[in-house]
Amino acid sequence: MALAYDPHFIGSENAETTSPSPLVLTQDELKKIAAYKAVEFVKSGMVVGLGTGSTSKHAVDRIGELLRQGILTDIVGIPTSKRTHEQALSLDIPLSDLETHPVLDLAIDGADEVDPDMNLVKGRGGSLLREKMIECVSKKFVVIVDESKLVDYIGGSGLAMPVEIVPFCWKFTAHMLQSLFQEADCVAKLRTLSENGEPYVTDNSNYIIDLYFKKDIGDLKSAGDAILRLPGVVEHGLFLGMATTLIVAGKLGVTVKNKS
Numbered sequence: 001m002a003l004a005y006d007p008h009f010i011g012s013e014n015a016e017t018t019s020p021s022p023l024v025l026t027q028d029e030l031k032k033i034a035a036y037k038a039v040e041f042v043k044s045g046m047v048v049g050l051g052t053g054s055t056s057k058h059a060v061d062r063i064g065e066l067l068r069q070g071i072l073t074d075i076v077g078i079p080t081s082k083r084t085h086e087q088a089l090s091l092d093i094p095l096s097d098l099e100t101h102p103v104l105d106l107a108i109d110g111a112d113e114v115d116p117d118m119n120l121v122k123g124r125g126g127s128l129l130r131e132k133m134i135e136c137v138s139k140k141f142v143v144i145v146d147e148s149k150l151v152d153y154i155g156g157s158g159l160a161m162p163v164e165i166v167p168f169c170w171k172f173t174a175h176m177l178q179s180l181f182q183e184a185d186c187v188a189k190l191r192t193l194s195e196n197g198e199p200y201v202t203d204n205s206n207y208i209i210d211l212y213f214k215k216d217i218g219d220l221k222s223a224g225d226a227i228l229r230l231p232g233v234v235e236h237g238l239f240l241g242m243a244t245t246l247i248v249a250g251k252l253g254v255t256v257k258n259k260s
Ligand SMILES: O=C[C@H](O)[C@H](O)[C@H](O)COP(=O)(O)O
Pocket: 051, 052, 053, 054, 055, 056, 109, 110, 111, 112, 121, 122, 123, 124, 125, 126, 127, 128, 131
C-alpha cells in the first residue's frame, strides 16, 4: 500500500531525514516530495521557470495551489513547454516569456540523469531546448528527482541522451552523431511515436535523436561542444554546471544539495 503524501515528511536543507513510516513510497510520491520541497524556494514576486515532466508537474500544481490559497502572490511563470504552458494556464498561474523576462529568479525542473557533480541529462520528455533556454538564465536552478535518476557517470543509466535536430536530412545528422561517439559504441535512434511510428515532433517543430552509449563518453564539455558543431543539431540534453540545487527524494528521506 502506498503512503499518503505528508508534507511534514521533508526535513531541513543539507540534512538527510528519515520517513516516519516504514511503508514504501511509490516513485510518483517521491517525485511529489522533491517537487514540494523545491517550491519552498519560491517566494512571492518571483519570476519562476516552470519545468516539464512528471516530477515538475507536481511543482507546477503546488505553485498553483499556493497562489490559489493566497500564500504566494505576484508570481510570473515561464513555461518550458507547451504542455506546461497548458497546465499552468489551467491553474491560473500568470505567465510570461523570456522576451519580457530575460532573467528568472528561479527555475524548477526534473532530470533524467544526475551525476555526482550535478551535471544532468534532460529531454527524454522531449522539451530540452526550451528548458535549456529558460534554465540557463535562471539565477537559481533547482533540480528535482527521485533517487532512481542518480548515476555514477552521465550515460550510466544506459538510457537515451536526447539531441534535438532539424528534420531536414535527419538520417544524415543521426549518422554524424553516431560517428562522433564511435568509441563509446554509440547507437543513434530517431525518436518515434509508439502509436504510429511517426517521428516525434518537438514544440519547436524539430526531431529528436536519442543517443545510447555502451561506454563512458569521456569529457562532457567536449562531447557537448562536438555535438553542437554539427550543423543539423539544434541543442543537446547535456545540462552541464547549470543546476544550483539538487533535491533528491529517496526511500530514506530527502536530500538538498547546493552547488559548491
Ligand atoms: O523533456 C523532459 C524533461 O527534460 C524532463 O524534465 C525530464 O525528462 C524528467 O522527466 P520526469 O520528471 O518525467 O522523469
